[in-house]
Amino acid sequence: MFRQALLAASRSGGARRVVETAPFTRDVVRRFIAGETIEDAARVTEALTGEGLHVSLDVLGEDVQDKGQAEANVTHYLGLLDRLGRAGLGARAEVSVKLSAIGQTLAEDLALDGARRICGAARSAGTTVTVDMEDHTTVDSTLRTVHELRRDFPDTGAVIQAYLRRAEEHCAELAFEGSRVRLCKGAYAAPEPVAFTGKEDIDKSFVRCMKILMAGKGYPMLATHDPRLIDIAGALAVLNERDPDTFEYQMLYGIRPQEQRRLAAQGARVRVYVAYGQEWYGYFMRRLAERPANFRFFMRSLAGR
Ligand code: FDA
DSSP: HHHHHHHHEEEEEEHHHHHHHHHTHHHHHHBBBBOSSSHHHHHHHHHHHEEEETEEEEOOOOSSSSSSHHHHHHHHHHHHHHHHTTTOTTTTTTEEOOOGGGGTOOHHHHHHHHHHHHHHHHHTOOEEEOOOOSSGGGEEEHHHHHHHHHHHHHHHHHEEETTTTTTTHHHHHHOTTEEEEEEEEEOOOOOTTTTTSSHHHHHHHOOOOOOHHHHHEEEEEEEEEHHHHHHHHHHHHTTOOOOGGGOEEEEEESSHHHHHHOOOOOOEEEEEEEEEESHHHHHHHOOOOOOOHHHHHHHHHHHHH
16 A cells, blocks of 8 residues: 555656655655766766676656657767766666656657667667666567667666566566576556565565576576575575676665675675666655655655654
């Protein structure tokens, strides 16, 4: 109920106005969001990569409803990738792209065209792109787009959400050599017929998916903060005799930073997903929905304590 209410609020204009104008919101937002500009993103990337971590940068701004904004977001990604390339950060920092930020809602081809240009710029900067997965109604379109992108850019990363009932099927299809696949639980509201909604069912699905990906020939990117799932991932790496550079753990900026460093110190590859930009509302509300403690922290800040 709590999660559903916050996810509904993440798409409500009224709730957005209340949250965005609340006096202490910005302090709390800063815990999860790296700043607003390319320079903020570059500074955080330099700090994280300097500590031995990898990064995936996400430019905030989703559900774009007009062509001009979609094009502006593509242009922003091109500028970001140019900056990463010039700073020599391409070996450790890639980008994550939401197709809804570059026009998917308007036309699939528009998003494909923008994503192609972003992939081209990523290649020039010596890095890669992962295409985020969004609301369940967009999954087929997003997988089609990733498939198209991979014709020219085979290192384009796909995302599978374990809460989807079709997740195992998607894992089996994508566990081939060279295929970079991020596995996450899924952060959007999704109805029973298409998704598991109980935590235990979602966790079990995550484990089944991990087993397929870790036994397969692709490059699994295991995106979770869940200590139990991280332990199981480690056990599956041993079982499948995977070297540390054949898969990676991924976590969000601001969440379990000590665990990120602990895993990296043990020799694991750890990538931190760093979101930045002005359009932080939807992303921020999904983080609050994930954990009652995050929401309580936010409410205490609003109360000025
Ligand atoms: P969950 O939220 O169930 O938390 C499990 C446990 O983790 C908690 O019980 C606690 O122990 C620990 N934990 C979680 N948050 C914590 C905190 N703040 N502090 C301390 N401990 C904490 N989603 C999506 O739909 N599409 C996408 O493309 C992506 N991409 C993506 C990339 C990356 C790198 C990550 C890490 C996540 C995503 N997600 C995503 C989001 C994902 O689907 C999911 O909503 C969140 O990762 C939260 O799920 P967890 O697996 O962490 O488990």
